Amino acid sequence: MSTQPAQPGTIFSPTLAARFDRLVTLYPVKRSALVPMLLYAQDEIGYVSDAVIAEVAARIGITELDVRNVVSYYSLLRTKPAGKYHVQVCTNISCMLRGGNEILDHCKKKLGIPNKGVTPDGVFSLEEVECIGACSWGPAAQVNYAFHENLTPESMDQVLADYRAKAQNGGGK
Amino acid sequence: MATLTTHPDCVPLVSYRFGKGATNIDKYLELDGYKSARKALELGPDAIIAEMKTSSLRGRGGAGFPTGMKWSFVPKQSARPKYVLVNGDESEPGTCKDRLIFEHDPHSVIEGVIIAALAIQAKMGFIYLRGEYRYLIEIMEKAVADAYAKGFLGKKILGSDIDLDVVVQTGAGAYEVGEESALMESLEGKRGVPRIRPPFPAVVGLYGGPTIINNAETIATVPHIFRIGAAEYAKLGTERNGGTRLFCLSGHLVRPGVYELPMGYNLKKMIYEVGGGIPNGKKLKAVVPGGSSTPVLLPEEIDIGMDFDQVGKAGSMLGSGGVVVLDETVCMVEFALRTMKFYQHESCGWCIPCREGTDWLKKSLTRLHEGGAVDKDIDNIRYLAENMLGRTFCPLGDAAAMPTIAFVKKFRKEFEDHLEGRGCPYHRAAQPEPALV
Structure with a gap:
């Protein structure tokens, strides 16, 4: 902001x-x-x-x-606030084959929110998204616009932890 | 940063400047940059189009239409301004190649626009990128600003009397906008619904003016054709399928990645040698050869050359170059369902066969995968899909129907194994949709 x-x-x-x-x-x-x-x-x-x-x-x-x-036509446009860090996990075919659904489930559990949910502190929101163009490096997610690729549940934890730390330090997007 | 993967069989043509710092315009110039635009300027419109025809370059977006021929359809005289529109709305699942071009060689896209504009005598070009590719929009905008500063864009480009403006545009998340007529609607600030054709964009396109719309890889290839010569370029590929293309290997492979290989490269070799084969000693089950909309191939069908004609003969399509590899553990009903969920989500709702068809197909496939389906459902899926074919303004309906028909036809036994009382014979338990908040 x-x-x-x-x-x-x-x-x-x-x-x-x-x-x-x-x-x-x-x-x-x-x-x-x-x-x-x-x-x-x-x-x-x-x-x-x-x-x-x-x-x-x-x-x-x-x-x-x-x-x-x-x-209302464009999926990136939203009419209500998202979290400061909007976690978008791809589960389309290429990512799905390499564990995209597991990454999404992991994020739900870790953040304690369902698909399209926002954490109570407003730091994270989560969304299952369609292909983000990272097929050869799947499973992949975007946090706001940053790409995170070749994810495992462990590396996803690290990604979330890094953003959590950034939020605590008053960091921007 | 997304990077190219290499293999001894790769031919670095479009990727010639990847990883060499060519986002910097001086580096680009050092690596033969903007020389092709000068050549094209000397050649003039007719000779440019003749060269493009000689190159036998075909559209890299998926349809494979010959680029030179597309350009030749633009009328010489036009009361309305003409436009060049680059489609960088890369969204076909399995496809992640244009991203590399914008990231590593943005000026090749601009130079391609210059050559295309010279060919059809357009004074304005647009480079449309998907909204998710925000970092690339910044790279492209900087490249365009640098090209203006050096006189490659703007008034009297390259010291000629010709003016050319280029604008970088962002989308905001819509697969449908990758379809050429919906792309124009989006660029005009509207919902991305398709236009009926004819008239084709070459005659009545953007803002009602004659417009050529090319995929980003197609446009980025153009300067390389003039760099090495059209005949040389054509020779790299197979008959009527000139050159190389960026293949995106994904799924169950030891070495997934984006590789630049000659057109006509053998698919089996691409999977087992370039991609390193199937990991964990698993067997190959199926291959989606050109992005999610292309009909699936069985292991016994992959000993083919990857060009538009040979893949077409094998009953599928070369599409957008997204090769998705599936090992034996994949449930084909689940895979078909995930594919359909995507098309149902992306259907713009304009044409009834697509809007209703994708929704019913998703419902039927969900029922099959989660339990409760009856015999008739399998034939119904095929019947529905077959009735969508060719009955919509744009190819999204076909894109949803074609792979579905192939899944049912080639994996019928697996669909039958999912019928009532049997459930998914594979690992994954059905996952109910989480409640929306």
């Missing part, structure tokens, strides 16, 4: 607001900036909130309903 003060009229940090100002000028039509804008906004705010939808709609000049219709 950004610590920079917000500019008047925007909920985004000055850096992101400036990026969005430029983004809408790159395309033949402004609306082409919609999907990237929503994803980058989610990265900063944590999820696609009502305020995000309102500002993005205004910036592009479409209705909030138009924005909501698009949001």
Whole structure:
């Protein structure tokens, strides 16, 4: 999350607001900036909130309903907060063959949450995801955007422990 | 960092600059970078397309359409602007090759866009990456900025009178967007539902203008064709299947990895020699040769060359280059179910045969795997899948149906073993879906 003060009229940090100002000028039509804008906004705010939808709609000049219709289509976009570290375990075929389901089960047990759950302290959330493009290095998971590959239950423990430590030290994403 | 794996039979062409620091533009230039774009500029549109046809490069996204021919379909005169669109929405399960290209050689993608734009006289290109590949978006954006700074993009590129702008775009998680018409919808800021064709994108594409859409590996291959010569490139592969491709070996192998091998390389050799064979002394049960949508092959069907025509003759598809290897411990019903869960999740819901078909297939396969299925279910699965084929706007319906038909046909006995009262004869107990919070 950004610590920079917000500019008047925007909920985004000055850096992101400036990026969005430029983004809408790159395309033949402004609306082409919609999907990237929503994803980058989610990265900063944590999820696609009502305020995000309102500002993005205004910036592009479409209705909030138009924005909501698009949001509901894309699986990376979420309308409620996830944990600080969003653990996404792939169980698609290549990962499944090498123990992806076991990694997912292990995470459920270790974190004490089901698929799509968030830990009470808000540090972790867990999601079973479709292929993340790490097939030759499976089983694999992404924590936020970082890839973790060739996982075993033991190495997954280490991955979770490292993020837990990062959270305790007040570390960012 | 994702890295290429090598084997003595590998031919480093697309991977020529991998691991050599070519994300740095100066390093890229040192390694013959942007020389192909200059060559193409001298050649002009017609000669570029002729070279592409000579190379016999075929689309690396899965369909295997000849690239030169695709480019030649773009009308010379057009009232609307023309576009080049790179499909880097890599999402076909089993496929992880484009990631390596963006990570190790982003400028080859940009140079490919320049050559394609010169060929069809487009002034704008888009490089669309899947949203999950965030670190690659940063690499690509930096590469594009560097290319602008050196005059390879922007106004009067390479000292010519030609202008070319390139934008790096991110998706936000949708397999369907890897389909060309849904990709255009997404780039126009909409839900990624497919468009009916004709008209084809070469005539009416992005923003209504003529558009060529190529897979990232296809585009990244283009500069290498001009670097070594189209005829030389063609010779690396087999007839009508020029060059090399990045094969993604995954599943039950001693050495899974992404390898660059000549088109037509023997699949059996790929599994047993390149991939090191099946670990733990297990036997091979099946191979999915080109990503999850391609029909499964049995061990006795894998003594074939991996090119579009030979794999097609064997009853499957070369697809996206994702070779998934299954050992004897795999329950084929579970594997078919996991495949179908994916397509059911990714169906955009636009066409009824796909939306309803994938949902019913998932339900039927779940019932088979978890218990309670009856005789008729097996034929019903096949009947449903066969009725999805060719009845949707885009190939997602086919992608779900084709492997399912092959699973039932080739492993019928195993499906029958799952019928009521018998249950999964393999290890894994059925896992109920966890409750959503």
